[in-house]
Amino acid sequence: MPKDFLSVADWSAQELQQMLERAQQLRSLHRAGERLQTLQGRTLAMYFEKPSLRTHVSFEAGMAQLGGQAILLLPEQVGIGTRESVADVALNLSRWVDGIMARTFSHELVEQLAQHATVPVINGLTDLLHPCQAMADLQTMAELIEPRKARLAFLGDGNNVAHSLVLLAAVVGMEIRLATPKNHQPDVHVMRRAGELAAVSGALISWCEDPAEAVAGVDFIYTDTWISMGQEEEAQRRRGIFAAYQVNQELVRRAPDAWLMHCQPAHRGEEITGELLDGPRSLIYEQAENRLHAQKAVLERLMRAPSAAR
Ligand code: NVA
Secondary structure, three states: OOOOEOOHHHOOHHHHHHHHHHHHHHHHHHHOOOOOOOOOOOEEEEEEOOOOOHHHHHHHHHHHHOOOEEEEEOHHHHOEOOOEOHHHHHHHHHHHOOEEEEEOOOHHHHHHHHHHOOOOEEEOOOOOOOHHHHHHHHHHHHOOOOHHHOEEEEEOOOOHHHHHHHHHHHHHOOEEEEEOOHHHOOOHHHHHHHHHHHHHHOOEEEEEOOHHHHHOOOOEEEEOOOOOOOOHHHHHHHHHHHHHHOEOHHHHOOOOOOEEEEOOOOOEOOOEOHHHHOOOOEOHHHHHHHHHHHHHHHHHHHHOOOOOOO
8 A cells, every 4th residue: 555645546446446435434424423533643734835725624624523633834934945855844744743745836845755754645736636636526426427437528727637537537447538728738647657557447538629529428527727826927828728618508518417527716707607617517515525535535544543443
Protein backbone atom coordinates (compact mmCIF):
# COMPACT_ATOMS: atom_id res chain seq x y z
CA MET A 1 0.00 0.00 0.00
CA PRO A 2 1.42 3.47 -0.85
CA LYS A 3 2.40 5.67 2.12
CA ASP A 4 0.84 8.75 0.52
CA PHE A 5 -2.24 9.80 -1.42
CA LEU A 6 -0.73 11.96 -4.17
CA SER A 7 -2.48 10.52 -7.22
CA VAL A 8 -5.26 7.98 -7.71
CA ALA A 9 -2.92 6.35 -10.23
CA ASP A 10 -0.67 5.17 -7.35
CA TRP A 11 -3.49 2.99 -6.01
CA SER A 12 -4.96 -0.23 -7.41
CA ALA A 13 -8.56 -0.63 -8.55
CA GLN A 14 -9.13 -2.89 -5.56
CA GLU A 15 -7.76 -0.32 -3.09
CA LEU A 16 -9.87 2.46 -4.61
CA GLN A 17 -12.90 0.17 -4.44
CA GLN A 18 -12.23 -0.53 -0.75
CA MET A 19 -11.94 3.21 -0.02
CA LEU A 20 -15.13 3.85 -2.00
CA GLU A 21 -17.02 1.25 0.03
CA ARG A 22 -15.70 2.70 3.27
CA ALA A 23 -16.68 6.21 2.15
CA GLN A 24 -20.22 4.98 1.44
CA GLN A 25 -20.38 3.37 4.88
CA LEU A 26 -19.01 6.51 6.56
CA ARG A 27 -21.63 8.64 4.85
CA SER A 28 -24.48 6.38 6.02
CA LEU A 29 -23.14 6.37 9.56
CA HIS A 30 -22.66 10.13 9.53
CA ARG A 31 -26.17 10.73 8.19
CA ALA A 32 -27.51 8.48 10.94
CA GLY A 33 -25.83 10.77 13.46
CA GLU A 34 -23.03 8.38 14.42
CA ARG A 35 -19.60 9.82 15.07
CA LEU A 36 -16.81 7.23 14.98
CA GLN A 37 -13.53 7.66 16.81
CA THR A 38 -11.26 5.91 14.33
CA LEU A 39 -8.74 8.76 14.31
CA GLN A 40 -8.87 9.52 18.01
CA GLY A 41 -5.80 11.43 19.10
CA ARG A 42 -4.52 11.72 15.51
CA THR A 43 -3.47 15.06 14.05
CA LEU A 44 -3.31 16.31 10.46
CA ALA A 45 -1.28 19.37 9.41
CA MET A 46 -2.97 21.22 6.54
CA TYR A 47 -0.80 23.46 4.34
CA PHE A 48 -2.47 25.76 1.82
CA GLU A 49 -0.69 27.84 -0.81
CA LYS A 50 -4.00 28.48 -2.61
CA PRO A 51 -7.47 29.44 -1.40
CA SER A 52 -9.85 26.73 -0.25
CA LEU A 53 -13.39 26.24 1.01
CA ARG A 54 -14.30 22.58 0.41
CA THR A 55 -10.88 21.07 1.00
CA HIS A 56 -10.18 23.05 4.16
CA VAL A 57 -13.55 22.53 5.80
CA SER A 58 -14.04 18.91 4.76
CA PHE A 59 -10.59 17.89 6.03
CA GLU A 60 -10.86 19.83 9.28
CA ALA A 61 -14.43 18.69 9.96
CA GLY A 62 -13.56 15.14 8.89
CA MET A 63 -10.65 14.93 11.34
CA ALA A 64 -12.77 16.31 14.19
CA GLN A 65 -15.68 13.97 13.42
CA LEU A 66 -13.36 10.96 13.59
CA GLY A 67 -11.94 12.04 16.94
CA GLY A 68 -8.78 13.70 15.63
CA GLN A 69 -7.70 17.26 14.98
CA ALA A 70 -6.42 19.35 12.10
CA ILE A 71 -3.86 22.17 12.29
CA LEU A 72 -3.93 24.92 9.66
CA LEU A 73 -0.58 26.11 8.30
CA LEU A 74 -0.22 29.08 6.00
CA PRO A 75 2.71 29.50 3.61
CA GLU A 76 3.74 32.92 4.95
CA GLN A 77 4.17 31.38 8.41
CA VAL A 78 5.96 28.24 7.28
CA GLY A 79 8.13 29.66 4.49
CA ILE A 80 8.90 26.45 2.62
CA GLY A 81 11.94 27.08 0.46
CA THR A 82 12.60 30.52 1.98
CA ARG A 83 12.60 30.16 5.75
CA GLU A 84 13.47 26.50 5.67
CA SER A 85 13.88 23.66 3.20
CA VAL A 86 11.11 21.31 2.11
CA ALA A 87 12.97 18.47 3.77
CA ASP A 88 13.20 20.24 7.12
CA VAL A 89 9.53 21.18 7.07
CA ALA A 90 8.56 17.59 6.22
CA LEU A 91 10.89 16.08 8.83
CA ASN A 92 9.79 18.44 11.61
CA LEU A 93 6.10 17.95 10.89
CA SER A 94 6.63 14.19 10.86
CA ARG A 95 7.79 14.36 14.50
CA TRP A 96 4.54 16.02 15.60
CA VAL A 97 1.62 15.01 13.45
CA ASP A 98 0.25 11.81 11.96
CA GLY A 99 -0.34 13.16 8.46
CA ILE A 100 0.11 16.17 6.19
CA MET A 101 -2.38 17.48 3.65
CA ALA A 102 -0.97 20.03 1.22
CA ARG A 103 -2.46 22.22 -1.50
CA THR A 104 0.33 23.70 -3.59
CA PHE A 105 0.94 25.21 -7.00
CA SER A 106 3.77 22.88 -7.92
CA HIS A 107 3.07 19.15 -7.92
CA GLU A 108 6.78 18.53 -7.34
CA LEU A 109 6.49 20.25 -3.96
CA VAL A 110 3.88 17.78 -2.75
CA GLU A 111 6.03 14.93 -4.09
CA GLN A 112 9.07 16.30 -2.23
CA LEU A 113 7.08 16.65 0.99
CA ALA A 114 6.00 13.03 0.62
CA GLN A 115 9.52 11.90 -0.13
CA HIS A 116 10.95 13.50 3.01
CA ALA A 117 8.04 13.05 5.43
CA THR A 118 7.86 9.82 7.36
CA VAL A 119 4.10 10.35 7.81
CA PRO A 120 1.51 10.12 5.00
CA VAL A 121 1.09 13.10 2.69
CA ILE A 122 -2.25 13.80 1.00
CA ASN A 123 -2.51 15.91 -2.15
CA GLY A 124 -5.20 18.54 -1.53
CA LEU A 125 -4.81 19.88 -5.12
CA THR A 126 -1.81 20.88 -7.16
CA ASP A 127 -1.58 22.45 -10.61
CA LEU A 128 -1.34 18.90 -11.94
CA LEU A 129 -3.79 16.78 -9.93
CA HIS A 130 -6.79 16.82 -7.58
CA PRO A 131 -7.15 13.22 -6.38
CA CYS A 132 -9.44 13.91 -3.39
CA GLN A 133 -11.96 15.47 -5.74
CA ALA A 134 -11.75 12.42 -8.01
CA MET A 135 -12.51 10.11 -5.07
CA ALA A 136 -15.57 12.16 -4.13
CA ASP A 137 -16.64 12.10 -7.78
CA LEU A 138 -16.24 8.33 -7.90
CA GLN A 139 -18.50 8.04 -4.88
CA THR A 140 -21.05 10.41 -6.45
CA MET A 141 -21.13 8.55 -9.77
CA ALA A 142 -21.14 5.10 -8.14
CA GLU A 143 -24.37 5.96 -6.35
CA LEU A 144 -26.07 6.22 -9.74
CA ILE A 145 -24.21 3.92 -12.14
CA GLU A 146 -21.71 1.14 -11.66
CA PRO A 147 -18.36 2.85 -12.48
CA ARG A 148 -17.27 0.26 -15.06
CA LYS A 149 -20.47 0.93 -17.00
CA ALA A 150 -20.42 4.72 -16.67
CA ARG A 151 -19.59 7.10 -19.52
CA LEU A 152 -18.20 10.45 -18.47
CA ALA A 153 -17.46 13.51 -20.61
CA PHE A 154 -15.20 16.26 -19.31
CA LEU A 155 -15.34 19.65 -21.06
CA GLY A 156 -13.04 22.61 -20.65
CA ASP A 157 -9.51 22.96 -19.39
CA GLY A 158 -7.34 19.83 -19.45
CA ASN A 159 -5.65 20.47 -16.12
CA ASN A 160 -5.75 19.18 -12.53
CA VAL A 161 -9.38 18.05 -12.22
CA ALA A 162 -9.46 16.59 -15.73
CA HIS A 163 -6.16 14.81 -15.06
CA SER A 164 -7.37 13.15 -11.88
CA LEU A 165 -10.63 12.13 -13.55
CA VAL A 166 -8.84 10.53 -16.48
CA LEU A 167 -6.51 8.65 -14.14
CA LEU A 168 -9.46 7.57 -12.00
CA ALA A 169 -11.33 6.31 -15.05
CA ALA A 170 -8.19 4.50 -16.19
CA VAL A 171 -7.76 2.70 -12.86
CA VAL A 172 -11.39 1.69 -12.36
CA GLY A 173 -12.22 0.89 -16.01
CA MET A 174 -14.63 3.72 -16.79
CA GLU A 175 -15.17 5.41 -20.15
CA ILE A 176 -14.03 9.03 -20.23
CA ARG A 177 -14.13 11.44 -23.16
CA LEU A 178 -12.28 14.71 -22.83
CA ALA A 179 -13.10 17.73 -24.96
CA THR A 180 -10.67 20.63 -24.67
CA PRO A 181 -9.26 23.28 -26.99
CA LYS A 182 -6.11 22.09 -28.79
CA ASN A 183 -3.79 24.24 -26.69
CA HIS A 184 -5.39 23.13 -23.41
CA GLN A 185 -5.21 19.38 -23.85
CA PRO A 186 -4.41 17.24 -20.85
CA ASP A 187 -0.76 16.71 -20.02
CA VAL A 188 0.93 14.11 -22.25
CA HIS A 189 2.51 12.26 -19.33
CA VAL A 190 -0.84 11.98 -17.57
CA MET A 191 -2.45 10.68 -20.77
CA ARG A 192 0.37 8.18 -21.30
CA ARG A 193 0.02 6.88 -17.73
CA ALA A 194 -3.76 6.71 -18.17
CA GLY A 195 -3.24 4.71 -21.36
CA GLU A 196 -1.04 2.20 -19.52
CA LEU A 197 -3.61 1.79 -16.75
CA ALA A 198 -6.47 1.54 -19.24
CA ALA A 199 -4.70 -1.34 -20.99
CA VAL A 200 -5.13 -3.27 -17.72
CA SER A 201 -8.58 -2.07 -16.63
CA GLY A 202 -10.28 -1.91 -20.03
CA ALA A 203 -11.12 1.80 -19.59
CA LEU A 204 -11.96 3.73 -22.76
CA ILE A 205 -10.17 7.05 -22.91
CA SER A 206 -10.52 9.56 -25.73
CA TRP A 207 -9.84 13.20 -26.47
CA CYS A 208 -11.46 15.44 -29.05
CA GLU A 209 -11.82 19.14 -29.64
CA ASP A 210 -15.58 19.13 -30.19
CA PRO A 211 -17.72 19.25 -27.00
CA ALA A 212 -20.84 18.05 -28.87
CA GLU A 213 -19.00 14.93 -30.02
CA ALA A 214 -17.72 14.20 -26.51
CA VAL A 215 -21.08 14.44 -24.74
CA ALA A 216 -23.19 12.39 -27.17
CA GLY A 217 -25.04 9.77 -25.10
CA VAL A 218 -22.93 10.04 -21.93
CA ASP A 219 -24.16 9.49 -18.36
CA PHE A 220 -22.19 12.33 -16.76
CA ILE A 221 -21.06 15.71 -18.10
CA TYR A 222 -18.35 17.32 -16.01
CA THR A 223 -16.89 20.78 -16.23
CA ASP A 224 -14.46 22.90 -14.21
CA THR A 225 -13.63 26.58 -14.08
CA TRP A 226 -11.88 28.04 -17.12
CA ILE A 227 -9.72 30.15 -14.82
CA SER A 228 -7.95 28.03 -12.25
CA MET A 229 -6.42 29.41 -9.08
CA GLY A 230 -3.31 31.33 -10.07
CA GLN A 231 -4.53 32.09 -13.62
CA GLU A 232 -6.58 35.17 -12.72
CA GLU A 233 -4.50 37.46 -14.91
CA GLU A 234 -5.38 35.39 -17.98
CA ALA A 235 -9.12 35.55 -17.22
CA GLN A 236 -10.20 37.58 -20.25
CA ARG A 237 -8.20 35.56 -22.74
CA ARG A 238 -9.38 32.28 -21.25
CA ARG A 239 -13.06 33.26 -21.38
CA GLY A 240 -12.63 33.67 -25.13
CA ILE A 241 -10.75 30.41 -25.64
CA PHE A 242 -13.24 28.26 -23.72
CA ALA A 243 -16.54 29.94 -24.70
CA ALA A 244 -17.47 27.07 -27.04
CA TYR A 245 -17.15 24.59 -24.17
CA GLN A 246 -19.97 25.96 -22.05
CA VAL A 247 -22.34 23.32 -20.68
CA ASN A 248 -25.76 24.67 -21.72
CA GLN A 249 -29.21 23.48 -22.80
CA GLU A 250 -28.25 23.09 -26.42
CA LEU A 251 -25.29 20.88 -25.57
CA VAL A 252 -27.10 18.66 -23.08
CA ARG A 253 -29.72 17.86 -25.73
CA ARG A 254 -27.11 15.44 -27.06
CA ALA A 255 -27.13 13.59 -23.72
CA PRO A 256 -30.64 14.14 -22.33
CA ASP A 257 -30.19 11.68 -19.45
CA ALA A 258 -26.81 12.99 -18.35
CA TRP A 259 -26.08 14.09 -14.80
CA LEU A 260 -24.10 17.31 -14.51
CA MET A 261 -20.97 17.58 -12.40
CA HIS A 262 -18.66 20.37 -11.31
CA CYS A 263 -15.91 20.40 -8.68
CA GLN A 264 -16.68 24.05 -7.72
CA PRO A 265 -16.05 26.93 -7.33
CA ALA A 266 -18.52 27.35 -10.20
CA HIS A 267 -19.13 30.39 -12.38
CA ARG A 268 -22.73 30.52 -13.54
CA GLY A 269 -22.92 31.75 -17.11
CA GLU A 270 -19.30 30.83 -17.88
CA GLU A 271 -18.42 27.12 -17.93
CA ILE A 272 -22.04 26.14 -17.20
CA THR A 273 -25.33 28.01 -17.25
CA GLY A 274 -26.94 28.83 -13.90
CA GLU A 275 -30.11 27.09 -15.03
CA LEU A 276 -28.28 23.76 -15.40
CA LEU A 277 -26.00 24.14 -12.42
CA ASP A 278 -28.99 24.74 -10.15
CA GLY A 279 -31.28 22.35 -12.01
CA PRO A 280 -32.53 18.86 -11.15
CA ARG A 281 -29.71 17.01 -12.99
CA SER A 282 -26.95 18.80 -11.11
CA LEU A 283 -24.86 16.73 -8.68
CA ILE A 284 -22.64 19.53 -7.43
CA TYR A 285 -23.67 19.47 -3.78
CA GLU A 286 -23.54 15.66 -3.66
CA GLN A 287 -19.98 15.90 -4.96
CA ALA A 288 -19.15 18.50 -2.33
CA GLU A 289 -20.76 16.40 0.42
CA ASN A 290 -18.83 13.34 -0.68
CA ARG A 291 -15.53 15.19 -0.30
CA LEU A 292 -16.04 14.76 3.44
CA HIS A 293 -16.67 11.04 3.32
CA ALA A 294 -14.22 10.10 0.56
CA GLN A 295 -11.44 11.96 2.37
CA LYS A 296 -12.33 10.36 5.69
CA ALA A 297 -11.88 6.99 3.99
CA VAL A 298 -8.47 8.14 2.72
CA LEU A 299 -7.48 9.51 6.13
CA GLU A 300 -8.47 6.29 7.87
CA ARG A 301 -6.62 4.21 5.32
CA LEU A 302 -3.41 6.20 5.83
CA MET A 303 -3.54 7.24 9.48
CA ARG A 304 -5.68 4.90 11.48
CA ALA A 305 -4.11 3.03 14.36
CA PRO A 306 -4.38 -0.74 13.89
CA SER A 307 -6.18 -0.99 17.23
CA ALA A 308 -8.72 1.80 16.58
CA ALA A 309 -12.35 0.84 17.13
CA ARG A 310 -14.60 0.56 14.06
N1 NVA B 1 -9.07 23.71 -11.74
C1 NVA B 1 -9.51 24.37 -10.54
C2 NVA B 1 -10.06 23.38 -9.56
C3 NVA B 1 -10.64 23.97 -8.29
C4 NVA B 1 -11.11 22.95 -7.29
C5 NVA B 1 -8.35 25.12 -9.94
O1 NVA B 1 -7.24 24.60 -9.93
O2 NVA B 1 -8.55 26.25 -9.48
